[in-house]
Amino acid sequence: MAMLDTFKDLSGRIHIDGALRKGSGSDGCDAIDPATEEVNGQLAFTSVSEVDEAVAIAKAAQPAWARMNGLAKSEELHEVARRFRELSPKLAEALTREMGKPYKESADEVEWTATAFDYYAEASRHEAGKVVGPVTDGDMHIVTKHPLGVVGIILPFNFPYVLFGWEAGAALGTGNTVILKPSENTTFSSLLMMECFSHLPKGVVQCIPGAIETGKALVGHDDVDGIAFTGSIGGGQAVAQTCAKTFKRALIEASGNDPFLVMPSSDMSMATQGAVFGAYLNCGQVCAAAERFYVHNDV
Numbered sequence: 001m002a003m004l005d006t007f008k009d010l011s012g013r014i015h016i017d018g019a020l021r022k023g024s025g026s027d028g029c030d031a032i033d034p035a036t037e038e039v040n041g042q043l044a045f046t047s048v049s050e051v052d053e054a055v056a057i058a059k060a061a062q063p064a065w066a067r068m069n070g071l072a073k074s075e076e077l078h079e080v081a082r083r084f085r086e087l088s089p090k091l092a093e094a095l096t097r098e099m100g101k102p103y104k105e106s107a108d109e110v111e112w113t114a115t116a117f118d119y120y121a122e123a124s125r126h127e128a129g130k131v132v133g134p135v136t137d138g139d140m141h142i143v144t145k146h147p148l149g150v151v152g153i154i155l156p157f158n159f160p161y162v163l164f165g166w167e168a169g170a171a172l173g174t175g176n177t178v179i180l181k182p183s184e185n186t187t188f189s190s191l192l193m194m195e196c197f198s199h200l201p202k203g204v205v206q207c208i209p210g211a212i213e214t215g216k217a218l219v220g221h222d223d224v225d226g227i228a229f230t231g232s233i234g235g236g237q238a239v240a241q242t243c244a245k246t247f248k249r250a251l252i253e254a255s256g257n258d259p260f261l262v263m264p265s266s267d268m269s270m271a272t273q274g275a276v277f278g279a280y281l282n283c284g285q286v287c288a289a290a291e292r293f294y295v296h297n298d299v
Contacts, residue, residue, distance in 0.1 A: 112162040
């Protein structure tokens with residue numbers, strides 16, 4: 001029951017400038033438990049004016065975050081990872097109640113997310129640039145890397161923690177600020193996840209729940225410098241078209257139709273276990289799920 005009380009507290013909330021607050025948008029929907037079909041709470045969809053506010057806050061916070069030295073940012077991201085592990089029981093239960101995956105898989109996802117932030121904490125610290133040997137006498141070439149600015153992240157329901165870890169970890173580690181537009185089906189889990197970032201400066205990470213209109217406002221905003229999108233083919237095409245108009249950087253993953261090959265040299269015990277795992281992990285709701293099976297005639 002404690003988690004249901006948490007969902008009640010998160011109902012109608014958005015996360016801007018380091019704090020949860022009531023959303024002012026008039027649109028929203030019920031959050032439904034997929035196992036029981038009971039209502040966990042109500043979601044508020046972030047209005048266009050609130051999107052503008054979140055972007056302005058992120059833009060103002062970004063220069064100071066980018067100026068922080070690589071070691072300090074690395075330590076901050078390691079702290080994010082530590083908090084994910086500390087909050088794992090709470091985060092995993094929220095995801096199971098909201099998205100429906102078994103608790104074991106939810107807990108695994110929390111750990112994968114912590115590992116992602118640990119990875120990017122070190123990768124970003126060591127990838128600030130390099131000196132390239134001369135290709136012409138007397139020349140010296142220096143490569144420096146700079147953040148884009150404000151990065152919007154739009155995610156689906158199937159892996160809301162780890163997909164955010166992969167994309168936000170890289171963005172934050174290189175000095176960007178991040179605004180998350182979560183799936184309507186995992187909004188409470190995403191808002192709860194913001195506890196893992198509460199030690200960061202205000203405005204570095206924000207979460208704006210919503211549906212299509214909220215996503216459109218984020219993607220098309222002039223002060224959003226990059227978009228990371230994971231979702232449907234149609235959604236990915238719409239994001240790509242909007243970003244193309246201003247040559248805005250876009251990272252788009254729109255699922256797949258992945259083949260599973262079984263050759264005569266296969267270990268059949270391993271192949272059968274791999275086939276079941278590949279097809280049915282997370283009820284098959286995985287972008288890299290095995291969807292087409294090709295089995296050699298000799299097998």
